[in-house]
Amino acid sequence: MSAPNASGWKPGTPVQDHNAMAGPDTVTGNRALMLEEPLIFEIGTTETTGVDLPEPQSGSNRLGGLDRSEKIGLPGLSEPETIRHYTRLSRQNYAIDLGLFPLGSCTMKHNPRLNEKVARMPGFADVHPLQPVDTVRGALEVVNELAHWLIELTGMHGVAMSPKAGAHGELCGILCIRAALEARGDAREVILVPESAHGTNPATAAFAGYRVEDIPANADGRVDLEALKARLGPDVAGVMITNPNTCGLFERDMKAISDAVHEAGGFVYCDGANFNAIVGKVRPGDLGVDAMHINLHKTFSTPHGGGGPGSGPVVLSEALSPYGPLPFTARTKDGVVHLVEEGNAAEFEHTKAFGRMTAFHGQMGMFTRALAYILSHGADGLRQVAEDAVLNANYILRSLEDVLHAPFGHSGPCMHEALFGDKGFAGDISTLDLAKALIDEGYHPMTMYFPLVVHGAMLVEPTETESKAALDQFIGALRSVAERAKAGDESLKTAPHYAPRRRLDETLAARKPILAWEEPNPPGGAPSMSEQGGR
Numbered sequence: 001m002s003a004p005n006a007s008g009w010k011p012g013t014p015v016q017d018h019n020a021m022a023g024p025d026t027v028t029g030n031r032a033l034m035l036e037e038p039l040i041f042e043i044g045t046t047e048t049t050g051v052d053l054p055e056p057q058s059g060s061n062r063l064g065g066l067d068r069s070e071k072i073g074l075p076g077l078s079e080p081e082t083i084r085h086y087t088r089l090s091r092q093n094y095a096i097d098l099g100l101f102p103l104g105s106c107t108m109k110h111n112p113r114l115n116e117k118v119a120r121m122p123g124f125a126d127v128h129p130l131q132p133v134d135t136v137r138g139a140l141e142v143v144n145e146l147a148h149w150l151i152e153l154t155g156m157h158g159v160a161m162s163p164k165a166g167a168h169g170e171l172c173g174i175l176c177i178r179a180a181l182e183a184r185g186d187a188r189e190v191i192l193v194p195e196s197a198h199g200t201n202p203a204t205a206a207f208a209g210y211r212v213e214d215i216p217a218n219a220d221g222r223v224d225l226e227a228l229k230a231r232l233g234p235d236v237a238g239v240m241i242t243n244p245n246t247c248g249l250f251e252r253d254m255k256a257i258s259d260a261v262h263e264a265g266g267f268v269y270c271d272g273a274n275f276n277a278i279v280g281k282v283r284p285g286d287l288g289v290d291a292m293h294i295n296l297h298k299t300f301s302t303p304h305g306g307g308g309p310g311s312g313p314v315v316l317s318e319a320l321s322p323y324g325p326l327p328f329t330a331r332t333k334d335g336v337v338h339l340v341e342e343g344n345a346a347e348f349e350h351t352k353a354f355g356r357m358t359a360f361h362g363q364m365g366m367f368t369r370a371l372a373y374i375l376s377h378g379a380d381g382l383r384q385v386a387e388d389a390v391l392n393a394n395y396i397l398r399s400l401e402d403v404l405h406a407p408f409g410h411s412g413p414c415m416h417e418a419l420f421g422d423k424g425f426a427g428d429i430s431t432l433d434l435a436k437a438l439i440d441e442g443y444h445p446m447t448m449y450f451p452l453v454v455h456g457a458m459l460v461e462p463t464e465t466e467s468k469a470a471l472d473q474f475i476g477a478l479r480s481v482a483e484r485a486k487a488g489d490e491s492l493k494t495a496p497h498y499a500p501r502r503r504l505d506e507t508l509a510a511r512k513p514i515l516a517w518e519e520p521n522p523p524g525g526a527p528s529m530s531e532q533g534g535r
């Protein structure tokens with residue numbers, strides 16, 4: 001129990017150099033109900049066990065010489081010790097169920113409990129992908145009905161439901177574009193991506209074998225249409241454009257962009273991660289989009305960020321639908337949406353699918369939740385989701401633009417997220433310092449240093465599920481730290497002051513992670529990591 005862990009901290013010793021305001025150190029290292037937690041290896045020992053098994057009966061050993069020759073080295077903990085360990089760890093997370101989560105572009109909105117109830121119904125929760133089809137008709141009907149509403153809401157022709165995240169959906173969409181080009185014997189090599197694109201866009205295009213070229217933004221933070229038109233040509237396979245874009249602005253020229261790209265023989269991929277700002281108001285199909293992923297875990301409120309897997313269905317235009325991977329869902333001549341699989345692909349004339357993205361249908365648990373969300377909101381409710389998301393973001397933008405620089409504040413209302421820059425901060429105080437100070441105020445920081453087109457960017461997405469009172473409290477906190485940043489308050493440089501671990505070096509942690517625990521000073525062994533200064 002008293003072995004120092006890799007950071008040198010011992011249970012029962014005070015955590016760190018708390019500042020004076022934080023009060024005296026405690027004997028336990030706990031701070032009120034914020035409980036310290038050692039590694040599981042430091043709680044249990046290899047000498048104890050949490051289970052009580054009878055001694056094996058002597059008999060012949062059937063391990064074929066593969067029996068373990070050393071101790072396994074895992075700590076033994078009783079059931080209550082194990083449960084307390086993981087519960088204490090879980091309490092150290094920030095979560096959407098604890099408070100406002102302003103992470104821009106991530107759409108951290110409330111996950112309605114109705115969705116959870118539906119997802120837990122045994123007919124959905126307990127299905128197995130290899131069950132006979134006749135026993136899962138209802139589950140397939142859910143997939144089909146969700147597909148129908150996604151097609152309806154986006155004004156598109158078909159949808160591949162199986163991609164398992166936004167980035168996976170991007171890959172699916174780009175592979176459809178490649179299949180369509182290959183089918184007409186057209187070997188185009190370039191995908192155009194705006195400067196403000198989410199990092200997954202150029203990564204996807206490069207992964208699919210395309211050369212990525214930037215398109216500049218204009219002073220309004222939108223794609224420069226003339227620059228885009230000037231670059232189009234027979235080598236351009238398509239463009240990837242986020243709309244609303246990552247500056248929180250609607251690309252007003254989207255239709256003109258699509259027309260120009262189509263005229264030049266290319267395809268239009270729209271990154272639909274921000275669909276929550278326009279759902280029920282705008283149909284991407286009407287804007288000439290050929291492929292767009294929808295993050296069910298953003299727009300349609302399914303849990304994410306540690307709470308659940310992603311799901312990124314891709315809606316496709318009539319031009320790209322024939323190449324959509326199996327299983328695929330599309331409108332047929334009768335106007336009805338049908339789920340197409342290997343068995344019935346010929347019947348529905350879907351014979352050019354480029355392949356599959358996943359072994360089975362995708363994230364069933366996310367489909368049930370997203371459909372519950374869509375049906376419980378209805379058309380009017382979904383429209384209000386978009387309107388309230390935009391209203392809340394504009395409330396934050398306008399409430400703070402007198403203390404925080406809003407680079408595109410002049411170009412009209414924002415969509416669902418408010419973007420600020422670090423202009424006006426005193427001395428060497430940075431966006432990072434301000435974000436760390438927000439932790440002291442009890443908030444998960446906003447998205448920082450993205451999009452890259454704004455210096456010291458802070459991207460705040462409140463979502464529609466926050467009340468005015470919650471927004472006012474957040475605005476008050478952000479206003480206060482922004483004022484301190486402008487006044488040159490040096491205490492920001494050492495924030496957070498109230499977090500148990502103070503300021504961590506995330507870059508070092510990401511570049512040189514220490515993922516293995518080493519027993520401190522094993523007899524005759526090498527010195528432990530902390531003695532080597534391994535942190």
Ligand SMILES: *Cc1c(COP(=O)(O)O)cnc(C)c1O
Nearest residue numbers: 105165166167198200271273310
């Ligand atoms: C979240 C996001 C993505 C990627 O989606 P994942 O589900 O995280 O893979 C892509 N583009 C934008 C604009 C996003 O916000």
